[in-house]
Amino acid sequence: MQVDGDRFLADLHKLRSFGAAGVGKGVVRPGYSAPDIEARRWLAGQMTQIGLRVEVDAMGNLFGLADGPSLLLGSHSDSQPEGGWLDGALGVIAALEVARAAKEAGGPAVSVVSFQDEEGRFGVTTGSAVWSGHETLASADVLQDHAGVALGTARQAMADMVTGEVASEVFTGFIELHIEQGPSLDTSGEKIGVVTDIVGIRDMKVTFDGQQNHAGTTPMHLRRDAFQAVSSFNTLLNDRLRNVVTPQTVWTIGHVSLHPNASSIVPGRAVFSMQWRDADTDRLARMETIIRETAAEVAQAQGMGLSFGPLLGLEPVAMDPRLRRALEDGAEAVAPGKWRNMPSGALHDATNVARLLPVAMLFVPSIGGLSHTFEEDTDEADLVAGVQVLAHAVSRLGSAA
Secondary structure, three states: OOOOHHHHHHHHHHHHOOOEOOOOOOEOOOOOOHHHHHHHHHHHHHHHHOOOEEEEOOOOOEEEEOOOOEEEEEEEOOOOOOEOOOOOHHHHHHHHHHHHHHHHHOOOOEEEEEEOOOOOOOOOOHHHHHHOOOOOHHHHHOOEOOOOOEHHHHHHHHHHHOOOOOOHHHEEEEEEEEEOOOOHHHHHOOOEEEEEEEOEEEEEEEEEEOOOEEOOOOOHHHOOOHHHHHHHHHHHHHHHOOOOOOOOOEEEOOOEEEEOOOOOEEOOEEEEEEEEEEOOHHHHHHHHHHHHHHHHHHHHHHOOEEEEOOOEEEOOEEOOHHHHHHHHHHHHHHOOOOEEEEEEOOOOHHHHHOOOOOEEEEEEOOHHHOOOOOOOOOOHHHHHHHHHHHHHHHHHHHHHO
16 A cells, blocks of 8 residues: 555645635634535545545534445544644545555555544534544533534534434544644654553633722722632642642643723623643542632632533543554654654544544654644655555554454
């Protein structure tokens, strides 16, 4: 089985054209947006051209199915609100190229998937979460984006593409190729990372309710300023997590919404996202306790109302040994001595799919460690190397079947 690097890169650049924006190779293609749906229609056409049967479930997850039992490859094609051209897209186009090469070689059977809303417009890897049974369609439908749009409303934009549910029993495993989204491979000069495990994640909204008031006439000692509560919470949290976390643990307040969000008004409400990640389930739970207790202490001290949104999250996942060995063999064949085993600090659809199937993941370098930004990029030779490793692993798995 021989992949065509030029053909693969041409398809990858074509996918980038749907929602191309900003400087460099930036992309704006959030889940269920017009560029996202247009891209999925194009991908469906590519799947059909190589003889795959196109199926789309109610969430908008797009599958290109081979006949009979098959290995599933892919990732997601939606992007962050300001994203790069490779995050998710690489895995989908690589899967398409390997499936095409496998067809040309007479086997093995390879299916392709582009999961919907991996980037979390509405939740945490929402499309694969529903497909895997981690979340129900009904519970997902009520999730809202930051503009207050419900997922159930947004997904109607691609209702005409829906064919029905796609059963997992037809797949023998799942492999996802992705950019690293961190600096390790780029710094070391290595070409390939074979993932050992994916960290777990917790995510919830926190709300402080104070008192909206005039910014010029309200004395500082009488204010119930919701933003000041967020600031105090963040400072205290960083200190209190210090003796609980490891150097690999991360936590982030990535989105803050103030009401009424005006320069001359003391904000009466602050709603913010609280996310934390670690490979140890017990540590994630300890962090949750500290987060809730710290927020309650700040609320009491500053006269705030306090509420928490639903706790969303996924557990840490170890990669399947058999699939991982095939990727390691491919890495050594394509980039001898220039690859490593490594964990994934980013969340991926493979985490959800692991509920149903054996999973494995493969990384290529991110230049400067940049991702979730228009500047995200990878040398094209490294992109092709990643597809070659994937094809090598698929061939080995097919011959061993």
